[in-house]
Amino acid sequence: MRCALRTASVSPIRLCRCRQRAAVYHAIVTQDLDGVFAVDTLMHGLEGITAVYYLPGPDRSALIEAGPGSSVQHTMKGLEQLEVDHLDFIILTHIHLDHAGAIGHLCERFPSATVMVREEGAPHLVDPSRLWASAARLYPDMEKIWGEMRPVPKDRIRAISNDEAVADLGGGRRIDAIYTPGHARHHMALLDRQSGDLFAGDAIGVRLQDAGVIRPATPPPEFDLEAAVESIERMRAFRASRVLPTHFGPAPDVNAALDEAILRLNQWVEAAEPVVESGGDMTEVAKEFRSRREDFYPDLTSEVTARLEGTTSYDLNAAGIVRYLSKKKEAAGAS
Secondary structure (H helix, E strand, O other): OOOOOOOOOOOOOOOOHHHHHHOOOOOOEEEOOOOOOOEEOOOOHHOOOEEEEEEEEEEEEEEOOOOOOHHHHHHHHHHOOOOOOOEEEOOOOOOOHHHHHHHHHHHHHOOOOOOEOOOOOHHHHOOOOHHHHHHHHOOOOOOHOOOOOOOOHHHEEEEOOOOOOEEEOOOOEEEEEEEEOOOOOOOOEEEOOOOOEEEEEEEOOEOOOOOOOOOOOOOOOOOOHHHHHHHHHHHHOOOOOOEEEEEOOEEEEEEHHHHHHHHHHHHHHHHHHHHHHHHHHHHHHHHHHHOOHHHOOOOHHHHHHHHHHHHOOOHHHHHHHHHHHHHHHHHHHHO
16 A cells, blocks of 8 residues: 555553653753744653744744653753743644643643644543543553643633634744644644744654654554645645654755655555554564564664654554554445
């Protein structure tokens, strides 16, 4: 199966040992061009794998993403280093725990901030119990890995249902939402209309600065290949000047990054197809992915590969792709 435009239950996800490092609360803050600050959340004790982006405007300010609850102190420390004592908006690309787990903590710290999130995800911020229970099927020690996810008062949330302006920072700096399902049905990317920066969340996958390549992010239960590729092409149409995935920082060439994202999605799904067709489960698909590491990414060291595993693992990607292929087969059989 190759998807292109223009041209059930799962086992617990295995965790990298490198995640178990003791927490030391500090933050790495890097300044990008045009007033974008990337605060490293130090998720799982690893540097440079998950960012939150602080956007100061002439009149108002915004934070894109909240990061995980388990490392919220790093995020708070980074904002403190930037002398941020007020936020007007906290904008989530989606509600997965590495992006939204700390949202309740941040709302307590910044009581004037309005939370912007897709309407499909909004109820899970008010009551995170179902989201937490769903993730607990994948991860064996939720509090150790993800910390605590605190609820957000309903009146603090603005649910986004269309491609629309979500934050006006003043001086012509406006942040617009772009609906981008595929990674998840409630995913949106964010475009800074003034600078042309595109905050892609997980819509193009993971691109760590020291890796320089894209690993797809295909988690259960909602990964959909066709929707993911359509979303990438939707983002391309906005002709962004830079693309900044949450994992981690800007890619130097927007079109090259979008092209690689589509290539990698197809590559991983195609690798999984024969395994699933022969009756293999997510464990066998993950094993197939591991066996192809040097084929997929011949220049990556084992250390960089381990860091990629800290964002979206072979097991997590396998679980999402197996579910996607199984649903696709069921739909074909029913038609």
